[in-house]
Amino acid sequence: MSTLNQTSRRDFMKIAAAAGGGLFLGFNWSDTTAAPVVVDAKQIAAGSVKFNSYLSIGSDNIITIVSPNPEIGQGIKTAFPMVVAEELDADWKLVKTVQGKLDNAAFERQVTGGSGAVPHSWERLRKAGATARYLLVNAAAAKWGVPAAEITTADSKLFHKASGKSAGYGEFAEAAGKLTAPTDIKLKDEKSFKLIGQSVRNVDNKNIATGKPLFGLDFYREGMLFAIIQRPKAFGFKLKSVDSAAAKAMPGIVDVVTFENSVAVVGKSTWQCKKAREVLKIEYEKAADLESSEDHNRIFSNLMDNGEATVRRKNGDVEAAFKGAAKVIKAEYQCPFLPHSPLEPMNFFAHVREDGVELVGPTQTPDRAREAAAKITGFPTEKITVEITRQGGGFGRRLSADFAIEAVHVSKLVKAPVKVIWTREDDMTGGTYRPAVRYRFEAALDKNGEMIGYKLRGVGINSGNPTREDNFPSGSVDNLLIDSVEHKSAITTGPWRAPITNFLAYAEQSFIDEVAEAAGKDPVQFRLALLEKAKKSPAGEVKYDVDRMIAVIKLAAEKSNWGKKKGVHQGFSVYFSHRSYVAQVGEVVVEKGKPTLKNIIAAVDCGIVINKSGSLQQVRGGVVDGVGHAMFGNMTFKAGTPDQSNFNGFRLIRMNEIPEVDVHFVDNGISPTGLGEPALPPAGGAVANAFYKATKQRLRNQPFINEEAFKGIS
């Protein structure tokens, strides 16, 4: 089980003590069985009780809540305490949040990835708030001599109507702290939520706007050395020899050390290390194929036709359906590798001491760092602490632990506390990219324009399974075959925000648009008809909620006034991913012969919206990310070396290039299903389909900016 580390407990106790200790409740947001328990301050301080979250209510009415997950910009540090505060009927102005730096021994859900943080913890956070409220009510009932059931709560206050008695939570915090928490607690009716669904500002706004040291890169320690690392310049190289004499003679350089295929320049400042790295003389030798982008195109073509495919899903008789088809539509879509480009480059602090290891930095997977450190140093995992800082974006990159592992190696070798810093160039050329993929879609239509057959083959480079075989349109087509081929490459890949679906959704939704057109049907009606079919006579198992998907399609169509706007070219897209449903309409207007993306209208079903402000921005940001990378994102290779190494070569979307994004949430009372990713996948399809309407040219490859339709348009 994961527990809160000492620093977090100390931070928590500091605020709780200032608030005049009263009620302390320990709870586990990542444990399905355990109920919240009343504890005392000494136990928390000593670490003799093991919880991964605490809440306290002080005599001055201040409520302190530890928010667990690493904050990478998904708003969890604000949303989690909101859920607790809702059930507690707390006055939000009196709630303080402490970022929990987790120190877990066995991996559970402290990963910020897969949009899973909120849905995972929803009920447990509610129980914690409800339990604290129950204790306060019972403490007041005892003192006032009235039945607990007659006491109501609101805005951190207790009321007994009949007697006219009332009190702030702080007044009964101490008495509540002497009661025993119930093991089974009743939760609120979701219709009575007051705080949840409101717009609450990010709890760290002030710290961010005043430049407080929040991020991993901002962590400095007295006596700490800096390290800049030279990794192999091409994927496929391994280290042959190093001449570090010149680098060692540079000012401020303490040492140059080598581990695995890396050479670390260690010194007294970032700049000195960076300059010294430039004079390293390193020879590499080839350990694997040094691939170029042209090789990848050849590999895609070859494997698409001749590769040995793994079948992912099969329904009915696809061959027969295509043989008997009145019309067959076929198209290929391709995407490039993409770096994650979080604005805070990778960095990590490690101090390998004689008695253990201290790790501090921005990671989404502290356990991977800990386990790797244990392997490198030989210390048991309980001698290794990991402190998670705020993270300047993740997008999947910080799910890998490579940078933390490097810090451990270097600290061990130089026997000093060390901060490893990646330059932007290191970050962009350092791998773990979104894999490059090519898809081939084929659809068979009967004479009525019904889709009777569907085939998808995905070929990916280090992609694992590049399909999501149970996603739409699976279930809605009687004869279906989805398979995939993978090419293993020296170019490293990893999860990238909305893994696989970040590209697949666009390709599929653009292809569905092609099929609808070939069938002579409206793209929205065509999708709805397929979903009706999946509902009434499903082909095999249907693993998405058809009704929720239909609902977002209808909402997006309604809000965009689909098909009825003059002079506006609309494109439709819908996708179920990471447990949420999002439909989007892209709107392109042609001005002076130039097609421009003006708007995206998004209809989102992520269940209950916890923080309206945060959720709205998650959707807008996800759409901007999806549009930006679809339009501009491109990473190419020559002999294993990336051609792009910084933001001058790799284009990120800027303010002057964004569409307006109009967001509508479905209000259905279903438990929340996360929002860090689901708004991104449909964006590319909405854009491509809208541009098609405007230009009659399909955008089948990303980045769109390199497509024929955009020639001459910047």
Added chain:
Amino acid sequence: MALFKLSINNRAYSADVEGDTPLLWVLRDNLGLVGTKYGCGIAQCGACTVHLDGKAVRSCVLPVSAVGKAKVTTIEGLSEKGDHPVQKAWDEVDVAQCGYCQAGQIMTAAAFLKEKPKPTEEEIVGAMSGNLCRCGTYHRIREAVKVAASKTN
């Protein structure tokens, strides 16, 4: 190595560094002013934006030797209590997601509004398009600049 005397946020600092060290790294590594962020090192992202005599500059490409007697303002010194109209607007509009780029965004916006207190939307977009935000908070940055402009007049 040479000793550079710097005026930062109305305080005197000195740093013993090589003259080609970018101001960014002097602020961060030598002076403990880490609010100014490193994003690209080649003046492409704007995360490192500070004011030099009131004008927005990219500290990642400004050698410390070129600062001279100019007054440097970093995010830590933009206001005493974090209540500069731009900082307040950033909270009011709830701009930040991860927050990493926002110090640079705020410094760019503050310098821009000083020059152009009543900007049009087009001028705002023009002024802010040099700063990258990987989370895509551009709609809110644009809105916050408008809010700050409306409050300062």
